[in-house]
Amino acid sequence: MRAGTELHALSAQELVDAYRRRALSPVEVTQAVLDHIERWEPHLRATYLLRPEAALAQARESEARWLRAAPCGPLDGVPATLKDNIATRGDPTPLGTAATELVPAAQDAPPAARLAEAGAVLLTKTTMPDFGMLSSGLSSFHPLTRNPWDLRKGPGGSSSGAGAAAAAGYGPLHVGTDIGGSVRLPASWCGIFTLKPSLGRIPIDPPYTGRAAGPMTRSVGDAALLMQALARPDARDSMSLPAQDIDWGGYAAAPDILRDLRLGLLLDAGCGLPVQPEVRAAVEAAARVFEQAGATIVPLRPFLTRTMLDGMDHFWRMRSYMDLRTLSPQQRTRVLPFIRDWAMSAAQFDAAHVYEASQQFHATRVATVRACAQVDYVLSPVAPITAFDAELPAPTNDPLRPLEHIAFTVPYNMSEQPAASIHCGWSSSGLPIGLQIAGQRFDDLGVLRVAHAYEQLRGAQRPWPQPPASAAAPS
Structure with missing residues (x-):
């Protein structure tokens, strides 16, 4: 345990070690994290169903297990959060939108069940935008979520609350979901680590093409510890991968594993927003770190096309349009106007257009796999830009150009490959x-190992953001 580190800032690994030595109690840690959340939350608004007494009751149960030297799993007593759309038994799952009927969930979704089995203390759920279809903290149901590094900016999305919570120190472990960049974009814009795993590595319910759950943490090590609990098969996910004995602790390889690796460097996604010069410079500097460690850097040509990106966008619009048609007129008016305008624009699409759009998911998959076959791993920006204004639903603020910032991330959802930020x-x-x-595909542990090697080589980091001294929240 690092001397002088406040309890809310300790890693999951440090907490488990301290519990084992009886140097800390899950109760005092949970209380410290809750106190820290209380200082931050008027500014960030990252939580949903924050229930301190329920969290403390779980912490007391964990404390009793540790006193018996009988922890129930690898995360026993470690504070954690789950995204709004990951169902927890007895709680409504609003999916970020005021249009959803608040019906209690009948059972825990797989990630929630795995956290409970591992003994984690569920502090709170975290916020998301309507239906998870924005890279923003803007929602018709939740308050506007902000970025702890700059409260004028958004944290990204759709795992917006999870990204903000991890950066702000709402405990060490957070779980989000990703269908086009929704854990990686907030990770990039909030300065944390995440892994979008291979499709099916972390089962999820309901499953959907490209949809993955992933750990969102301050370090690679904590993400690996969370993967140990989450990466177990579950029959409710029709795409769940078979059981595999993966040594997630093997992430902690030395930087010399980079020697002789061929790393592709992709600086142009092929479409979408242009890469800001500062983003390009930071990624090029990271590539030089890998090169100095013995890796070979191979420039890659863009492989995503405008036709592919627009096709996926248009198919998702039609899916959302069909979903909105099932809502009553009153419910439909509650949907965030940006999302409603985006979805309703699909009313003009004919069957041939929707069919051609649907084919772009497979075209993207084929192009991505082919490009990645040239190298061991691919380095790129996560997003072409830094965090944008909190009040905007998307960087373009245009419902007819909503996905211009996901061109680097969405290919790996379609190809089912692991990708970290x-x-x-x-x-x-x-x-x-x-x-x-x-x-x-399937090399989740390898991605963690390469990320950890870079984590060791990148040098000292800036201190994490702290709550503003003033109690006044941004207007």
Whole structure:
């Protein structure tokens, strides 16, 4: 345990070690994290169903297990959060939108069940935008979520609350979901680490093409510890991978594992927003770190096309349009106007257009796998830009151009490949910049190992943001 570190800032690994030695109690840690959340939350608004007494009751149960030297799992007593759309038994799952009927869930979704089995203390759920279809903290149901590095900016999305919570120190472990970049974009814009694993590595319910759950943490080590609990088969996910004995502790390889690796460097996604010069410079600097450690850097040509990105966008619009049609007129008016306008624009699409759009998911998959076959791993920006204004639903603020910022991330959802975001630099205004590390399908542990090697080599990091001294929240 690091001397002088406040309890809310301790890693999951440090907490488990301290519990084992009886140097700390899960109760005092949980209380310290709750106190820290209380200081931050008027400014960030990252939580949903924050229930201190329920969390403390779980912590007391964990404390009793540790006193008997009988922890129930690898995360016993470690504070954690879950995204709004990961169902927890007895709680409503609003999916970030005021249009959803608040019906209690009948059972825990797989990630929630795995956290409970591992003994984690569930502090709170975290916020998300309507239906998870924005890279923003803007929601018709939740308060506006902000970025702890700059309260004028958004944390990204759709795992917006999880990204903000991890950066702000709402405990060490957070779980989000990702269908086009929704754990990696907030990780990049909040300066944390995440892994979007291979499809099916972490089972999820309901499953959907490209949809994955992933750990969101301050370090690679904590993400690996969380993977140990989450990466177990579950029959409710039709795409759940078979049981596999993965040594998640093997992430902690020395930097010399980079020697002789071929790392692709992708600086142009092929479409979408242009890469800001500061983002490009930070990713190039990270590539030089890998090169100095013995890796060979191979420039890659863009492989995503405008046709692919627009096709996926248009198919998702039609899916959302069909979903909105099932709502009553009153419910439909509660949907965030940006999302409603985006979805309703699909009313003009004919069957042939929707069919052609649907084919772009497979075209993206084929192009991504082919490009990645040339190298061991691919380095790129996570996003072409740094965090944008909190009040905006998307960087373009245009419902007909909503996905211009996901061109680096969405290909790996379609190809089912693991891809991580790790902090690699800062803009001149002090905003975090993320490096994406993508690997071959099923090589989740390899991506963690490469990310950990970079984590060791990148040097000292800036202190994490602290709650403002003033109690006044941003207007």
